[in-house]
Amino acid sequence: MDKVIKLESHQEAQSLFGLHDAKARIIEKEFKVKLTLRGEHLKISGSASNIKKASGLIEYILDAFRLGGEWPGELDLAYFIANFKNPKGTDSLDTPVQEAISTGLLRRCAPRNDKLLIGPKTAGQREYVEAIKKHDIVFGVGPAGTGKTYLAMSCAVEALKKQEVRRIILTRPAIEAGESLGFLPGDLQEKISPYLRPLYDALYDMVEAERIEKYLETGIIEVAPLAYMRGRTLNDAFIILDEAQNCTAEQMKMFLTRLGFDSKAVITGDLTQSDLPHGKPIGLLQAQDILSSTEGIKFIYFSGSDVVRHALVQRIIEAYDKVNQKS
Numbered sequence: 207m208d209k210v211i212k213l214e215s216h217q218e219a220q221s222l223f224g225l226h227d228a229k230a231r232i233i234e235k236e237f238k239v240k241l242t243l244r245g246e247h248l249k250i251s252g253s254a255s256n257i258k259k260a261s262g263l264i265e266y267i268l269d270a271f272r273l274g275g276e277w278p279g280e281l282d283l284a285y286f287i288a289n290f291k292n293p294k295g296t297d298s299l300d301t302p303v304q305e306a307i308s309t310g311l312l313r314r315c316a317p318r319n320d321k322l323l324i325g326p327k328t329a330g331q332r333e334y335v336e337a338i339k340k341h342d343i344v345f346g347v348g349p350a351g352t353g354k355t356y357l358a359m360s361c362a363v364e365a366l367k368k369q370e371v372r373r374i375i376l377t378r379p380a381i382e383a384g385e386s387l388g389f390l391p392g393d394l395q396e397k398i399s400p401y402l403r404p405l406y407d408a409l410y411d412m413v414e415a416e417r418i419e420k421y422l423e424t425g426i427i428e429v430a431p432l433a434y435m436r437g438r439t440l441n442d443a444f445i446i447l448d449e450a451q452n453c454t455a456e457q458m459k460m461f462l463t464r465l466g467f468d469s470k471a472v473i474t475g476d477l478t479q480s481d482l483p484h485g486k487p488i489g490l491l492q493a494q495d496i497l498s499s500t501e502g503i504k505f506i507y508f509s510g511s512d513v514v515r516h517a518l519v520q521r522i523i524e525a526y527d528k529v530n531q532k533s
Contacts, residue, residue: 209257211264213246218268221277222248229283233260236287263290285327285514330512331357337504338472343465345450345493346474348508349523354474355448359408361472362444366426371444371469373425376405378448379432379457402429405448432457441466450475450490452482458489462497478526 213219223230223243230241237260239252248264250257263286271277278286326332331353337344338361346354362374409418409427421427432453447453447461450473465471475490482488497503510523 207252207254207257209250209261211248211250211261211268213248213268214272216246218271219243219246219248221271222264222267232283233263233287236291237263259290263287266290282327288511289327289329326357327353327514328512330506330508331514334506334508335361337506338470341502341504342469343462343471343503344473345490345503345505346472346508347477347490347494347505348512349476349478349510351514351523352508352512353514354508355404355446356408356411358446358472358474359405360412362446363409363412365444365470372442373444374421374427375440375443375445376402376409376427376429376448377432377435377445377461378402378405379450379452402448405429405446432461435464436460438464439466440464440469442468443470445469445471447471447473448475451477451480451488453489454482455487455489455492458493462493478530 213222223241233239234241237252237256239250239256239260241260242249242251250261250264252260266286267278326335330348334344334346334354335357338358346352346358348354362371365371366374406429413421418427422429432447443466445465450458452475453461461473462471473490473493477488477491480488480490494505498505510527513523
């Protein structure tokens with residue numbers, strides 16, 4: 207059985223196949239198909255099910271590029287292949303790329319990647335972004351490198367650009383400083399900045415530096431330690447609570463009850479990396495037990511298959527999981 211996909215240019219063919227046809231060989235091997243290029247016509251040969259998966263991947267990549275994206279490198283290609291080879295029902299990425307873009311893709315502002323679109327690369331990440339669009343409170347729980355913080359920031363910036371919210375509030379528990387922060391030099395923003403560095407890094411990828419400084423000055427973007435959220439009502443805002451595994455039960459309840467009208471909150475954390483004193487109840491774990499069936503609140507759980515960092519990170523997580531399961 208064969209299927210033919212029409213390419214729009216010779217450049218598309220070159221970029222799709224890669225240097226020395228390296229990417230084409232990967233696709234052929236992973237999907238057990240044969241790719242043949244005749245001018246600007248790409249023929250895919252193989253079984254019907256394999257052709258469907260391979261063509262879905264290729265069309266997804268082509269659509270993303272034609273909408274302003276960048277050709278995936280080998281690492282991104284590996285993530286996409288994993289999703290198209292083993293789709294998880296409706297959570298698969300095997301859907302029109304326009305729909306994927308509507309679930310959180312942004313154009314990256316970093317000069318070195320000025321054509322790169324930010325968005326979900328795994329089925330778990332796509333479920334996460336869709337949940338943020340549909341629910342006012344979303345918990346993203348899982349290991350490091352799964353995009354919990356980065357995608358939450360992407361959704362926050364997109365909501366601000368679309369004027370769905372008037373401000374973005376970034377917070378996290380400064381557990382290492384005992385929440386007092388008083389002995390650190392500088393003003394409040396300088397004191398908390400080191401603890402919010404991951405959020406800043408994501409923010410500077412998505413918004414021009416000059417605009418960020420203006421937003422910080424005018425309060426459109428606010429950074430604050432979790433302890434300073436007490437007593438406030440946060441209306442018309444997109445709030446991100448990062449490193450929530452370091453929240454006490456009291457802090458978590460306090461934060462969740464700050465949510466005002468027309469606001470969204472995303473809470474991210476990794477239950478395996480809590481810095482709370484031994485025996486201290488973890489607020490994120492308690493919230494999971496109490497709120498998992500509450501209407502309007504969604505919990506998304508990431509696994510090692512959602513890791514989008516160095517390949518070794520996924521192996522490290524899997525190795526630790528095996529040890530924890532034995533103990």
